[in-house]
Amino acid sequence: MTEPIRFYHRNAIREIKDAPVTRTVLQYLREDVHCTGTKEGCAEGDCGACTVVLGERNAAGGVDFKTVNACIQFVPTLDGKALFTVEDLRQPDGSLHPVQEAMVECHGSQCGFCTPGFVMSMWSLYEKHGHEHSCANKTVPSRDTISNALTGNLCRCTGYRPIVDAAVRMFEAPPPKAPVNVEALAATLAKLERTDTFHYQHAGQQFDAPRTVAALAKIKEAEPATRILAGSTDIGLWVTKMMRELGNIVYIGQIAEFQKLETNDDWIEIGAGVSVEKAYTEIIKQYPELFEMQQRFASLPIRNAGTLGGNIANGSPIGDSMPGLIALGAHVIVRGGEIEREMPLEDLYLAYQKKDMAEHEFVVGLKVPTRTGVRKNFQFRTYKLSKRFDSDISAVCAAFSFIADGDVIREPRIAFGGMAATSKRATHAEAVLRDAEWHEATAQAAMIALGNDYAPLSDMRATSNYRLEAAKNTLYRFWLETRPNNPLPKSALDVRAVAAACAPAGANV
Numbered sequence: 086m087t088e089p090i091r092f093y094h095r096n097a098i099r100e101i102k103d104a105p106v107t108r109t110v111l112q113y114l115r116e117d118v119h120c121t122g123t124k125e126g127c128a129e130g131d132c133g134a135c136t137v138v139l140g141e142r143n144a145a146g147g148v149d150f151k152t153v154n155a156c157i158q159f160v161p162t163l164d165g166k167a168l169f170t171v172e173d174l175r176q177p178d179g180s181l182h183p184v185q186e187a188m189v190e191c192h193g194s195q196c197g198f199c200t201p202g203f204v205m206s207m208w209s210l211y212e213k214h215g216h217e218h219s220c221a222n223k224t225v226p227s228r229d230t231i232s233n234a235l236t237g238n239l240c241r242c243t244g245y246r247p248i249v250d251a252a253v254r255m256f257e258a259p260p261p262k263a264p265v266n267v268e269a270l271a272a273t274l275a276k277l278e279r280t281d282t283f284h285y286q287h288a289g290q291q292f293d294a295p296r297t298v299a300a301l302a303k304i305k306e307a308e309p310a311t312r313i314l315a316g317s318t319d320i321g322l323w324v325t326k327m328m329r330e331l332g333n334i335v336y337i338g339q340i341a342e343f344q345k346l347e348t349n350d351d352w353i354e355i356g357a358g359v360s361v362e363k364a365y366t367e368i369i370k371q372y373p374e375l376f377e378m379q380q381r382f383a384s385l386p387i388r389n390a391g392t393l394g395g396n397i398a399n400g401s402p403i404g405d406s407m408p409g410l411i412a413l414g415a416h417v418i419v420r421g422g423e424i425e426r427e428m429p430l431e432d433l434y435l436a437y438q439k440k441d442m443a444e445h446e447f448v449v450g451l452k453v454p455t456r457t458g459v460r461k462n463f464q465f466r467t468y469k470l471s472k473r474f475d476s477d478i479s480a481v482c483a484a485f486s487f488i489a490d491g492d493v494i495r496e497p498r499i500a501f502g503g504m505a506a507t508s509k510r511a512t513h514a515e516a517v518l519r520d521a522e523w524h525e526a527t528a529q530a531a532m533i534a535l536g537n538d539y540a541p542l543s544d545m546r547a548t549s550n551y552r553l554e555a556a557k558n559t560l561y562r563f564w565l566e567t568r569p570n571n572p573l574p575k576s577a578l579d580v581r582a583v584a585a586a587c588a589p590a591g592a593n594v
C-alpha cells in the first residue's frame with residue numbers, strides 16, 4: 086500500500102500522493118507549488134541556482150541544516166524532512182532577512198539568477214554558525230569557511246567579492262525578526278518520523294525507504310535489481326541528463342545504522358549513508374593530508390547530499406575517494422541477505438563498471454585504519470589534478486603512502502584514479518619502492534615503473550600523455566614533500582600558494 090510523502094515546507098506539513106518517484110524537488114517547487122524563487126541553471130548539481138536547505142532531525146534531538154541541489158533530489162526523499170527555500174526568508178512583516186539585506190547593501194546581485202541559490206547557501210551558514218547578535222561578541226566565520234559554503238554557487242555577472250562581503254556583513258546585521266524556531270521544528274519532524282519502511286509508489290514504480298539494514302537486505306534479496314538510492318548525486322543526473330528509467334528504488338537515507346561514524350583504537354568506521362562531508366571530516370582528524378581533497382570534492386551541497394558509500398559503490402574510474410582510501414589500506418564491507426563480507430577496497434573493483442558485489446549485495450560501510458602503532462611514521466599524500474580548484478572532476482587523482490622505517494620504505498601503496506578503467510594500485514611502482522631507501526633515484530625509478538602500471542586514455546579532460554607525465558610528476562612531488570632530508574612544505578609546491586606568494590600586494594589570486 087502506498088503512503089503519502091510527508092514533509093515540512095512553508096510553515097506546514099505537506100502531503101504528496103501523486104508525484105512520479107523521480108520528480109525532482111526543483112520540479113515540485115517551480116511547477117507544482119509555484120515557488121519560483123529557486124532557479125534551474127544546469128539541472129546537474131553544478132551551478133547552485135537551485136540550492137535549497139534541508140532540515141533533518143539529528144541524534145541529539147535538534148535539527149541539522151544542510152544545503153543540497155534541488156535539481157537532482159527526488160521528492161520522495163523529502164519524507165520526514167523540512168524543506169527551506171528563498172521564499173522562507175521573507176520576514177512576516179514583508180521585510181528582508183539579514184542575509185538578503187546584506188546582499189543588497191554589498192551589491193551582491195546583478196541579473197539575480199544565481200542570487201536565491203547564493204542566499205540559501207549563506208542562510209545555511211548563518212544558521213549553522215549561529216547568529217546571536219551582540220555588539221560586544223560578534224563572530225564572523227573565516228573567509229575560508231565562507232568560500233567553502235559558497236563553492237556550489239556560480240555567478241556569471243556580479244563577481245564573488247561583493248557576495249563574500251555580504252556573507253561577512255550578514256553576521257554584523259541585527260538578527261531576523263522571526264528566526265527559525267529550531268525546537269518547534271524538531272518537534273514537528275519528530276511527529277513525521279516513521280517507525281517502519283516508508284512505501285510509496287507511482288505508475289507502478291516502487292519507492293521504499295527502510296529503516297534498518299535487515300529490511301534493506303530483504304528488499305534486495307527479494308528483488309536484486311531494485312536500485313539503491315543514497316545521496317542521488319550520481320543517480321540524479323542519470324534521470325535529468327540521461328533520461329534513464331531507474332525501475333524500483335530503495336532509498337537508504339533513513340537507515341540509522343548507516344549513519345555510523347566512529348573511531349576506535351584500530352579503525353575509523355563509516356556507515357554507507359554517511360555524507361562525503363562528514364566522512365572526510367572524521368578521517369581528516371587522523372589524516373589531515375586529506376583536507377584539500379575534501380575541499381576539492383565537488384561542492385559543499387554535493388558533499389552534504391552525496392555519501393562516501395555511494396562514491397565507492399558507484400566506483401567511477403575518476404571518483405576521488407578511492408585512490409586515497411586504497412592508499413590508506415581501507416576495507417569495504419558488503420552484505421547480501423544475512424552474509425557480510427569484508428575486503429580491501431581495491432579488491433572491490435574488477436574491471437570497468439564491474440565489482441566484486443553480486444546484484445543483491447550492497448555496501449554496508451567502510452573501515453579506515455587509524456594512525457596508530459607503526460603508522461605513527463606514516464607518510465601519505467593525495468593530489469587531485471583538475472582544471473578548476475573547486476567542483477571539478479579529476480583528470481588524474483593520485484595517492485601515495487608508506488611507513489617510514491628510518492630512510493627505508495615499508496608497505497608502499499600507490500593508487501590512481503583517471504589512469505585506468507578502475508581506481509587501481511600501481512604494483513610495478515610499489516615493487517620499486519618496497520624496502521628500498523627513500524632517495525631521489527628510487528623516486529625516479531618508481532616514476533618510470535608507472536609506465537608499466539598504466540596506459541591511460543585520452544578524453545576531454547586530458548590526453549594519455551598528459552595523464553602519464555602528470556602522474557609521474559605527482560610521485561616526484563610526493564618525494565619532495567616526504568624525503569628524509571629537507572622535505573619541502575606544501576606551500577613551496579602548491580601552485581596556488583606559490584602564485585599567492587608571488588602576486589603583488591592586494592591582487593586577488
Ligand SMILES: Cc1cc2nc3c(=O)[nH]c(=O)nc-3n(C[C@H](O)[C@H](O)[C@H](O)COP(=O)(O)OP(=O)(O)OC[C@H]3O[C@@H](n4cnc5c(N)ncnc54)[C@H](O)[C@@H]3O)c2cc1C
Nearest residue numbers: 130315316317318319320383391392395396398404405448
Ligand atoms: C556537480 C557534481 C560534482 C561532483 N564532483 C565529484 C568529485 O569532485 N569527485 C567525485 O569523486 N565525485 C564527484 N561527483 C559524483 C558524486 O557526487 C559522488 O560519486 C557521490 O559520492 C555519490 O554518492 P551518492 O550518495 O550521491 O550516490 P547515488 O547517486 O545515490 O548512487 C550512486 C551509485 O551507487 C549505488 N549505491 C549507493 N549507495 C550504495 C550502497 N550502500 N550499496 C550499493 N550501491 C550503492 C547506487 O545504486 C548508484 O549506482 C560529483 C557529482 C556532481 C553532481
Ligand code: FES
Nearest residue numbers: 126127128133156
Ligand atoms: S540547476 Fe544547477 S545545480 Fe541545480
Ligand code: FES
Nearest residue numbers: 195196197240241
Ligand atoms: S547575478 Fe547574474 S549570475 Fe549572478
